[in-house]
Amino acid sequence: MIYLNVEINGNYGEDTFWTWFQREFPSSKFEIPTELKDEDIVLRYSTLGFLPIIGKQVALCWGLYPQIDNFFGTDMYDNIMQKVYETARYSTYRIVATKESVKDYIRFGSVDIIPMGVDTNIFIPMNNKKELKEKYNIPKNKRIGIWIGSYHPMKGFGELLKYASENPDIYWIIIWELQQEEIEMPNASNYFKISQTQIAELINCADFFLSTNKLSSYFMLEWEAMACDIPFVIIENSTREFYPSANPRDDVFKRGWDRVSVKKLWEQFLIRRGVKW
Template identity: 50%
Template sequence: MIYLNAEVVSGLGEDTFWTWFKREFPSSLFENPERFQNNDVVMRYSTLGFLNKVPVKSVALLWELLPEMKIVFNSNEWDGKLNQIYHCAKYCTYRVVASPLAKPYYSQFGTVDIIPIGVNTDLFRPMNAKNELRDKYGIPRNAKVGFWGGTTHPMKGFGRLREWASEHPDIHWVIVWKHEQEASNMPGASNFTLVGQDMLAELMNCADFMLCCGMLKPFYMVEWEAMACNLPVIILDGTQKDFSPSQNPRDDIFRLGWDRSSVKKTWASYLEQRGITW
């Protein structure tokens, strides 16, 4: 049996990795049993720390970017959560990251494997209805439109977005905020909050490109989703990322195995190689 230990299964009812994995691997459960069997495995989100006294195999899902954030911002703000993450990485049987750029932060704890989180390429796709969607959301038909999604947290680069936008006043922006209380109106922008995945995909399809201005190296999930919609990518300052997107970044998603079909095969092989029945 596979036991899924998530911090948040689905905050807004969206189809996350967790809900997708539960659907695709039917033997998995969200709750932990009173007693584990020897062939069980726990897939544990790293911020939860290690589940003590579990005589089974465990996989630490090391998706948080806090180790890099600590270095970039030279801050101790996240040390409490980092201790939990490192505890999970140290004592779990296996360790998994989504990006090779994150691997060095955990190699001290043992072997680190790379498995993409996966993008729903059936939902996040080119829709070929730009004018209709712009009309639907009140976005000018004839404008050049950029997309950005995130929060006001410094790692997301909103300040860099504002600076770049001021240098390109001809661009209209579609900005999607994760948290309503953080939403900041910006001149020349259409701001949206509490957006479901269906609406998010449509808003991405209103844009002509995506601006990647985060302070950390790996692409954020919203950026992978925008690339699945085939939005061309502008990366500020030549920052090293997981890869250099082509003019058709949706093709890159499949080439790199970030589509869910490929990710399922990768996880199935990964589990089978470790004697885990799914």
């Protein structure tokens, strides 16, 4: 049995890693166990803290809190980081999404790299930009930029405002990640609480994706934009772990962020640990 311990299972009906994993590994279930058999394992999101039971546990260290702490030098996430490091220290195994995060957890033991996985069947390049612009009432005679994020400093909203003021000819598609962010940016179409399908369509309306991420690793939303094969304009806040090529969708597959590759990595990981599913 594979037990899935999640902090947030997703918003607005999106197909998250967790719902995808349960579908691909049917014996898995959302439950916090009280005991584990030898063939069982717990996949536990690291911010939940360590689960004090005997048996195989995996700390999913996907949050970029160590990078945030290093960049901003803030104590804002001290309580969360204490739980994350506790989970990493006392779990049997640790998994991160990219090689950039290995250094943050290697002191606790071995670290495996398994990406979170992009749904490359939803996030695809589309060849109907004109029709999509009509559907969403996006101007057809302007250069269109898209930005997806929140007010959090690591997402770089201030850089978006600066870039937009320096390029007043650009019309913007703005997608807000969090429900409470009811702001509307001028000279833009603002979207809140929309589906993954709508996000993919809006990405395909744009001429470029503006990345204002201040960290080395890319956020999931940036991987999803790459899967749509949209050109990236990157505001340099830090050295990125890599820079998207002229065909970003190829980068997704080359780096194993597609779900087919991710499933194979999970199968190999579970087989090596003697887990049945």
